[in-house]
Amino acid sequence: MALIETAPGRVYVRPTLYDDPPRMIDGQDELPGTLRLRHEAALGVEHTTTPSVLRTLSLPLEALQTRMATLLGRDLGAMLRGPLRWRPDAADFTALVLLHQQAIGLARDAPHVLSHAAAAAALDARITEVLLSAWSGATALPERAAQRRGDLIISRVLRFIEDGPTAPLSLTALCASAGCSAKTLEMLFRERLGQTPLRYLRQRRLWLAHRALMAADTRTTTVSAIALECGFWELGRFAGAYRALFGQAPSVTLHRKQTRA
16 A cells, blocks of 8 residues: 655646556556546555556646647646546557656666756657647546545545654544544545554554654663554553564564664
8 A cells, every 4th residue: 555645736647557457546446548637735545466666747737737728728727627537549548658658768767868958848848748639539537526525535634644643643533634424434444545544543653653663762762652652552552563563572673773783
């Protein structure tokens, strides 16, 4: 599972290739030969059963708006308020993917090419034109209103959690941040993250404790102090859950850092 964060002021385009392993984003199975768009500052959830490569085009919103109005005579804002999954013509899809792969290859193997403003601008313009061509002839994949609302709720909750990384959160706090009932939140968490909200919070707190133990100084810090700081009041249960997740006792993690130093 991975959290996908997007920034404001940009449009993100995610192609799903025909040989990509199965994956689910925000509770929806991704379909080969399709494009998924994101255009708001949000957190999304991706599930895969095997290691996968994250391929995403990121374009400035204002520049894309200008070029769409010029080339297609259409309003980008209106399109982004509609469905955000599209199936373009196969030839357009292939052209976009190949161009994206070329851009990745340049960034990896010949970054000096992209350091030239004229060359980078030409590549950016070409990518945008190919994307708009693919988008203009694509078929929108319908989305239910409930799917959109679920996306918004999950994004709010994940942002609320990530904005308070050291604060032990409760189910009540999560529901208040999302503006929904505990039943709705649990259904969405099971659908999108494969676990309940409380289990997600516990796993998150365990990872916070793990990072704190790895960074701690044994001369001034104890396992109990870190566990309490991360919101665990039953220290025996904390130790058992930590061992189950990381394969060792928390005290081993704490002292192993000092031994390696």
